[in-house]
Amino acid sequence: MPRGMKHDGGARPGAPGTFGSRLAGAMAARGPLCVGIDPHPGLLAAWGLDDSVQGLRSFSLAVLEAVAPLAAAVKPQVALYERHGSAGLAVLEELLAASSQAGVLSIADAKRGDIGSTMAGYADAWLRDGSALAADSVTLSPYLGFESLRPALDLAADNGRGVFVLALTSNPEGASVQHVGGAESVAKHIVQAAAVENQRYAGQALGSVGLVVGATVGTALSDLGIDLAAVHGPILAPGLGAQGATGADMRETFGAAYPAVLATSSRGILAAGPDIAALRAATAETLSGL
Numbered sequence: 214m215p216r217g218m219k220h221d222g223g224a225r226p227g228a229p230g231t232f233g234s235r236l237a238g239a240m241a242a243r244g245p246l247c248v249g250i251d252p253h254p255g256l257l258a259a260w261g262l263d264d265s266v267q268g269l270r271s272f273s274l275a276v277l278e279a280v281a282p283l284a285a286a287v288k289p290q291v292a293l294y295e296r297h298g299s300a301g302l303a304v305l306e307e308l309l310a311a312s313s314q315a316g317v318l319s320i321a322d323a324k325r326g327d328i329g330s331t332m333a334g335y336a337d338a339w340l341r342d343g344s345a346l347a348a349d350s351v352t353l354s355p356y357l358g359f360e361s362l363r364p365a366l367d368l369a370a371d372n373g374r375g376v377f378v379l380a381l382t383s384n385p386e387g388a389s390v391q392h393v394g395g396a397e398s399v400a401k402h403i404v405q406a407a408a409v410e411n412q413r414y415a416g417q418a419l420g421s422v423g424l425v426v427g428a429t430v431g432t433a434l435s436d437l438g439i440d441l442a443a444v445h446g447p448i449l450a451p452g453l454g455a456q457g458a459t460g461a462d463m464r465e466t467f468g469a470a471y472p473a474v475l476a477t478s479s480r481g482i483l484a485a486g487p488d489i490a491a492l493r494a495a496t497a498e499t500l501s502g503l
């Protein structure tokens with residue numbers, strides 16, 4: 214499809230419906246939890262695994278087995294696969310395929326963002342049918358300008374996949390960029406741009422252009438006058454668990470937008486491993502607090 218032409222947010226062959234509608238269905242059926250798959254060296258050691266490709270594979274497949282029946286989505290942290298080189302990326306490919314087989318949506322936490330011509334390459338890697346690394350959705354960084362993400366926004370729409378664009382991240386340093394502008398903040402601009410993108414998904418339960426807003430942002434949404442309820446897309450909220458946020462904090466932080474919030478926790482759940490039943494119990498307990 215030519216650049217600039219509007220898409221209709223079409224379905225993906227073999228995965229009926231748009232990403233947003235599939236995620237809305239999964240959240241309604243299972244609850245609003247995404248489990249992060251973050252194979253940190255320290256966690257591998259705590260699980261009795263080597264910091265090796267074998268350890269990475271065992272860890273990843275065990276987490277998927279434990280959480281697939283309960284979680285609406287899984288979110289592998291791409292950096293922790295990349296640090297093992299090409300063999301690590303092969304494990305990530307296997308994990309993404311296994312997630313699809315297990316019927317759980319995947320969010321590749323790659324935080325990609327680049328000038329448009331290069332962005333097309335990233336979009337191709339993470340969002341094109343037939344790519345070995347294709348996930349149901351990918352995280353994107355808009356700090357080269359929201360419009361620089363166009364190749365990914367359009368390919369996701371063409372293929373029934375989704376994106377999550379960083380808006381207000383969970384780390385304290387994020388404010389030094391994202392809050393700039395006050396009432397017309399950088400973050401507000403990103404949120405408004407996502408809302409415009411989601412107009413192509415009108416009629417779907419949720420649009421396929423999500424945002425990342427940390428569960429730890431406290432009063433930033435009201436301080437900056439940001440209305441997430443108008444976005445009509447899913448809000449991926451990291452910060453639950455290891456970064457200190459609770460389910461109660463999230464209800465307060467997100468207010469009327471809470472029904473669209475997909476909470477995500479990695480270390481807070483992964484610390485319960487390697488026992489599959491213990492990991493599943495930690496997932497269920499986390500869900501019960503949301």
Ligand SMILES: O=c1ccn([C@@H]2O[C@H](COP(=O)(O)O)[C@@H](O)[C@H]2O)c(=O)[nH]1
Pocket residue numbers: 249251290322381382383384425426427451452453454455456477478479480481
């Ligand atoms: O604003 C952001 C964006 C992404 N993340 C990622 O989420 C997980 C959080 O892991 P925890 O162990 O639950 O703290 C990690 O992969 C981050 O890169 C985030 O934390 N904040």
